[in-house]
Amino acid sequence: MARARSSNSVGIVTPQSLQVAEPLPLDCGKSFGPYELVYETYGELNAARSNAILVCHALSGNHHAAGYHGPDDDKPGWWDKCIGPGKPFDTDRFFVVCPANLGGYQGSTGPGDHNPATGRPYGPDFPVVTVADWVRSQRLLQQHLGIDCWAAVAGGSLGAMQVMQWSIDYPDALRHALVIAAAPRLSAQNIAFNEIARQAIVTDPEFHGGRYYEHGVVPRRGLMLARMLGHITYLSDEAMRAKFGRDLRGGRINYGFDVEFQVESYLRYQGQSFVDRFDANTYLLMTKALDYFDPAARADGKLAQAFAPALARFLVISFTSDWRFSPARSREIVDALVDAGKHVSYAEITSDVGHDDFLLTMPHYVRTLNGYLDRVAEEAGV
Amino acid sequence: MARARSSNSVGIVTPQSLQVAEPLPLDCGKSFGPYELVYETYGELNAARSNAILVCHALSGNHHAAGYHGPDDDKPGWWDKCIGPGKPFDTDRFFVVCPANLGGYQGSTGPGDHNPATGRPYGPDFPVVTVADWVRSQRLLQQHLGIDCWAAVAGGSLGAMQVMQWSIDYPDALRHALVIAAAPRLSAQNIAFNEIARQAIVTDPEFHGGRYYEHGVVPRRGLMLARMLGHITYLSDEAMRAKFGRDLRGGRINYGFDVEFQVESYLRYQGQSFVDRFDANTYLLMTKALDYFDPAARADGKLAQAFAPALARFLVISFTSDWRFSPARSREIVDALVDAGKHVSYAEITSDVGHDDFLLTMPHYVRTLNGYLDRVAEEAGV
Incomplete structure (x- = not known):
C-alpha cells in the first residue's frame, strides 16, 4: 500500500x-x-x-x-x-x-x-x-x-x-x-581523510585498477572503510557521544573483536549499506574534486x-x-x-x-x- | 662508522x-x-x-x-x-x-x-x-x-x-x-577511529583470520590504512597545515590518482614504513585495550x-x-x-x-x- x-x-x-x-x-x-x-x-x-x-x-x-x-x-x-x-x-x-x-x-x-x-x-x-x-x-x-x-x-x-x-x-x-x-x-587534514579513503578503495584487491565492473565484483571493503571514515567527519564528537556514548551493544564487554560498542555497529551498518548504493570510482572522483577546489x-x-x-x-x-x-x-x-x-x-x-x-x-x-x-x-x- | x-x-x-x-x-x-x-x-x-x-x-x-x-x-x-x-x-x-x-x-x-x-x-x-x-x-x-x-x-x-x-x-x-x-x-569518536582501523586490518584478504604468519604474508594494506588514520589523530589540523599546507609534490595539479599533495606522500610513507616494524594483531589488541579502559x-x-x-x-x-x-x-x-x-x-x-x-x-x-x-x-x- x-x-x-x-x-x-x-x-x-x-x-x-x-x-x-x-x-x-x-x-x-x-x-x-x-x-x-x-x-x-x-x-x-x-x-x-x-x-x-x-x-x-x-x-x-x-x-x-x-x-x-x-x-x-x-x-x-x-x-x-x-x-x-x-x-x-x-x-x-x-x-x-x-x-x-x-x-x-x-x-x-x-x-x-x-x-x-x-x-x-x-x-x-x-x-x-x-x-x-x-x-x-x-x-x-x-x-x-x-x-x-x-x-x-x-x-x-x-x-x-x-x-x-x-x-x-x-x-x-x-x-x-x-x-x-x-x-x-580543503585543509591538509581534509585532504588526508580523502587520501585514506582513496587508498582504502584502490588497495582493495577487488578494485582491479578501477575495472571491477568487468570482473563482476565491487571493492566492498574499501568503499565501506571510506564511508565509515567519512561518517566520522560528518558527525561531531558531541553528537557521537549523545547518540552512542560508550554504550555496549550486548550490555557488557565480551573481550573480543565482534561489534561491542554501539558506535561500531552504527559505522559498520553505514559502511555496508553504502556499498549497495554507491560506486567506488565515483567516490574517488568526488574526493578529487574536493581536493582540487x-x-x-x-x-x-x-x-x-x-x-x-x-x-x-x-x-x-x-x-x-x-x-x-x-x-x-x-x-x-x-x-x-x-x-x-x-x-x-x-x-x-x-x-x-x-x-x-x-x-x-x-x-x-x-x-x-x-x-x-x-x-x-x-x-x-x- | x-x-x-x-x-x-x-x-x-x-x-x-x-x-x-x-x-x-x-x-x-x-x-x-x-x-x-x-x-x-x-x-x-x-x-x-x-x-x-x-x-x-x-x-x-x-x-x-x-x-x-x-x-x-x-x-x-x-x-x-x-x-x-x-x-x-x-x-x-x-x-x-x-x-x-x-x-x-x-x-x-x-x-x-x-x-x-x-x-x-x-x-x-x-x-x-x-x-x-x-x-x-x-x-x-x-x-x-x-x-x-x-x-x-x-x-x-x-x-x-x-x-x-x-x-x-x-x-x-x-x-x-x-x-x-x-x-x-575513549569517546565514541575515539572508538570509531579505532574501529575503522580494525576493520581495515581484519577485512584485508591477507589477514587470514589473524593467522597470516602461517601464510607467509602480512595484511599490509590494512595495517597501512590503520597507521595513516592514526596519524590524522596524532597531528593537529594546524600542524598539518604548517607542515604540508596544500603544497603539491610535483609543483602542479596532474588530474590523476598518483600522489599529488605532500600530505598524501607523507601519509603513504608513514603507513608503508609502519608495516615493516609493527604487527597487525598487536594493533588490534592495543586498540581494544584503549577502547576498554x-x-x-x-x-x-x-x-x-x-x-x-x-x-x-x-x-x-x-x-x-x-x-x-x-x-x-x-x-x-x-x-x-x-x-x-x-x-x-x-x-x-x-x-x-x-x-x-x-x-x-x-x-x-x-x-x-x-x-x-x-x-x-x-x-x-x-
Whole structure:
C-alpha cells in the first residue's frame, strides 16, 4: 500500500535527462562527451522564468533532492527536509532544479557507464572532473531550460563549492549564492581523510585498477572503510557521544573483536549499506574534486581577488558543531567577500550534529533560510 | 662508522628479559602464561631502591624508550628526548624502567610468538589484554627488580592510562603519577577511529583470520590504512597545515590518482614504513585495550570514586593542540582527582603539533617536567 505523503512533500517525481552531443571541455585539458545530464525539477517555472533555483549536490548526493520515486518509495530525496511546499526552498514559489554531477553513480554519465569509444565501462578512463567542470555542464542545463539567470544557486559542502564557482565563472547567471557548510578549499587534514579513503578503495584487491565492473565484483571493503571514515567527519564528537556514548551493544564487554560498542555497529551498518548504493570510482572522483577546489589558487592565492568578478549577493551559513568545515572556514569566505566589496550575509548556526547539520532543520537555520529566500522570492516577483 | 652520541644520551642499551612461569590472571577471565616480559633500564638503582621510575608505553611503543641498540643504530628509543642525563627523566638521578606490554611486537610475548599449546603462533588465540592486565604484569616486574615503591610512574596517551591504573590498583607501590596527554576513557569518536582501523586490518584478504604468519604474508594494506588514520589523530589540523599546507609534490595539479599533495606522500610513507616494524594483531589488541579502559565503569560511573584508593600525587599534563585527547579530557581527570581529595598539579601546555606533543620538548613542557621531577628526586633522596 502506498505510503501517506505529508502535505509538504513534492510527491512523486521523475528524473529527466539531457543528452549533450557536444564534448565538454574539462580543466584537465581533455574534452568529454557525448554525455547525459540527469536532473529533477520541483515546482513550476514562472512565465518570467525568474524563479528558478539551482541546487548543487555534495559528495554522496545525486539529482534526487526531494520527493519520492514511486508510491512505495519510503526514502525521500537527500534535501527533502528543505525542498517542498512551505519549506525553505518553497516549491509553491520556486522552480527548483537539481542535476546529478558528471562522474556520479546512477545519474549523469559516470565511470560505471558504457564508454562508446572502448565498448566497456569507463572505469579508470573516466576523466578527473572538477567543480568548475560541473558548473560548466550545469550552465548548459540552465540554457537548455531557457533560464537566463538563476534566482539563486544553493548547496552545502561540496555543493557550496559549486555555488562559489558559479558566482565566479558566470557572474550574471545568478542573483543569489547560498554557500552552506563550506570551505574555500580543503585543509591538509581534509585532504588526508580523502587520501585514506582513496587508498582504502584502490588497495582493495577487488578494485582491479578501477575495472571491477568487468570482473563482476565491487571493492566492498574499501568503499565501506571510506564511508565509515567519512561518517566520522560528518558527525561531531558531541553528537557521537549523545547518540552512542560508550554504550555496549550486548550490555557488557565480551573481550573480543565482534561489534561491542554501539558506535561500531552504527559505522559498520553505514559502511555496508553504502556499498549497495554507491560506486567506488565515483567516490574517488568526488574526493578529487574536493581536493582540487581552490579558487584562490588562480588569483595569486587571494580569495578576495578570486571573488572579484562576482555579481551575486551571498548568504554564507556555518554550523558550530561542524568540524569538517568549521565556522572559521566559512568566515574565511565571508572575509574575502567583504574584502572584495560584495554583498554578504553570514549566519553561524548553533548546532549539535556536525557537518550533516546542513541537511537538517534546526529552527534558527530554517528561519535564516526562510528570511533570505523571502527576499529572493520578492526579487523574482513570486 | 659509529655515530657520535650526544653527551645527554643514555648510549647503547641492551634489552633484558623476565621469564614468568606463573600464568597471569586476565580481566577477560582467562590466565595467560608462561610468558616473557622484555624491558630496558636506564641509570642506576640507588642503594635505598627509592629512585626507580616506571615508564609505560603507548600504542606503537615498546620497551626501547631511550638510547640506541648498537653503534650503527641511528634511531633512538621512542622517548629519548625526555630520558637521559640532564633530561627530565634524568638518568643521573633516576633508574628508569620501561617494559614492553604483553601482546606487543618484538618485545614481550605477543601474538606473533610461538604458542607452546598449539605449536604455532598465537595469532587470534592471543587473549584480549587490558590496561589493568598490563599493570598486573608490570607489578611482577617491579617485584622482580626488588623495588617496593616506584618514585614515579609516567606515561603519555595509552601509557598514561596505565599510570592511572597503577594509582588505583597498587596505591602504595608508587609515590607519583605522571599522566600525560590522557583521557579517562575513549569517546565514541575515539572508538570509531579505532574501529575503522580494525576493520581495515581484519577485512584485508591477507589477514587470514589473524593467522597470516602461517601464510607467509602480512595484511599490509590494512595495517597501512590503520597507521595513516592514526596519524590524522596524532597531528593537529594546524600542524598539518604548517607542515604540508596544500603544497603539491610535483609543483602542479596532474588530474590523476598518483600522489599529488605532500600530505598524501607523507601519509603513504608513514603507513608503508609502519608495516615493516609493527604487527597487525598487536594493533588490534592495543586498540581494544584503549577502547576498554574506563576505570569509572567499575565505580558506578564515577571517576572520583574510581580514584578513591589512590595514594600517589598526580601531575596531569595536556596539550592545547591535541584533538585526540583534548585538554578538556585531562581536566575531567583533574576534576575527579580534586573531587576525590587527591594531590594534583595540572599543566596545559600551549602547543602546535597535536597528540604527539608529549614526545617532544617544548620549553614549557620541559620546565614543567623538570620542576615536578626535581621534587620527585628530592623525596627519593637523589
